[in-house]
Amino acid sequence: MDVDITPRARKVLVFVNPFSGPGKALDIYQKRVVPTLAELDLNFHLIITERAGHAKDVVKTIDISEWYGVIIVSGDGLIFEVINGLMSRPDWEHAIHHLPLGVVPGGSGNALCCAINSHNGEPYKDNILTHSLFVLAKHKIKALDLVAVDTCEGRHYSFLSITWGIISDVDIESEKYRSLGNARFTVGALVRIVGLRTYHGRLSFLPCEPYRCHTSRSTSCSTWEPSVNANTADVVTSQPKSRSLSCPDGLGDSATEEVLRSRLQHGGPADEPLTPVFPEEGGGDLETVIANSSTPAADSTQLTCDSPSRGDAATPRPVETALLPPLSDPVPASWVTIEDNFVTVVAAYESHLGPDIIIAPEATFNDGIIHLMFAKAGISRSSLLKLFLSMENGSHVNSPDIEIIKVKAFRLEPITPGGVIAIDGEKVKYGPIQAQVLPGLARFMA
Ligand code: ADP
Ligand code: MG
Secondary structure, eight states, X not given: OEEOOOGGGSEEEEEEOTTSTTSOHHHXXXXXXXXXXXXXXXXXXXXXXXXTTHXXXXXXXXXXXGEEEEEEEEOHHHHHHHHHHHHTSTTHHHHHHHSOEEEEEOSSOOHHHHHHHHHTTOOSXXXXXXXHHHHHHHTOEEEEEEEEEEETTEEEEESSEEEEEHHHHHHHHGGGGGGGTTHHHHHHHHHHHHTOOOEEEEEEEEESSOBOOOOTTSSBOOOBBTTBOTTTOSSOOOOOOOGGXXXXXXXXXXXXXXXXXXXXXHOSTTTOOOOOOOOOTTXXXXXXXXXXXXXXXXXXXXXXXXXXXXXXXXXXXXXXXXXXXXXXXXXXXXXXXXXXXXXXXXXXXXXXXXXXXEOOTTOOTTSOOEEEEEEETTOOHHHHHHHHHHTTTTGGGGOTTOEEEEEEEEEEEEOSSSOOEEETTEEEOSSOEEEEEEEEEXXXXX
């Protein structure tokens, strides 16, 4: 969805985080952003962020009508801040629609920039900056899915990902290698694969398309089909998908339904069981993990929020999220629930998590889909390393070690204590978390 805007009428607000990534954001701003904006004859106002939360506080109170957009010279963390600042305004709906975000890669994690460049057929590994500036110059505004996320500390709005297990461990633990730039993730991944942990938890979700459980190993798992109550749908039928439950923007179209129905009737990829390699009970050498030595002991009860309501709002909950019950209530009976030991659970809504991770190759900015994926315990260290390496070109989606489901909403309830959950690469309070996609809510310069 493109939106016409006459940019020259107003000015842009530029945030620069001098501490993002290898600390070059200010240099990038002075040497590259200023000349670009000057060439475009755009007025701009610079704010160098002084602390975490500074940009969020600023966009909470600005007069939206004064600005053409916001340009963020940092990593994904500052984009997250700005989105949450806009969403906490009383006029959030107007603000998030009328203040497009422009992104210039200055951080160590520049996933949105990578996705934008990649979707334009431009380089996203090297020389990413030049094309990001070119994107700003084009004045093309597009819609961006956001995801409403309830955590124990309240509501957040996310544009990129929710991660648990090895992916979030690597993201957060590698902060100490920030000076390495993007290489921090590679170093962090190697460290974490050696000291592999597994996490027990419950994952529930509302699929966009018929879902059949792939492994009998899960403690619980149910089949889901759009027009049949999941509780009674032991046998998946080929009834047409109900409109209200089909995926937006192309996934609910009749051609896709036809493919799905045909797969259900005649077998094929959607039906093929995955065959993860599990070690023999009670054993396994170094290469056949479940590395219990590095794994906190699993408790039989799940973690709950200290205050089991929706918690104090990190950002107020302005948006009605009809698919999400209160975090303290059970998920709807029609959702699929899997309880298992996981190595990682990732929910992604952009194609890239960085220049070396094409996490969801099919994802587009406004597809209204959460690409939910998980790898279960039992995967060997060498397979996990292969899985990480195959993420570089997105071919992990074909791996039997990972399962990927398109969903509209999900809930993750960790049972193993002491892990890390990150939203858009930012660590949040560890505990139950649930999310629902808000198709095309935000605007960005694409
Ligand atoms: P990176 O990709 O390097 O992590 P981010 O844009 O994600 O860069 O920023 C990392 C964190 O820095 C964010 O959580 C943001 O809130 C915070 N931040 C912003 N400005 C400052 C500052 N002046 N000092 C310290 N932290 C800051
Ligand atoms: Mg970050």
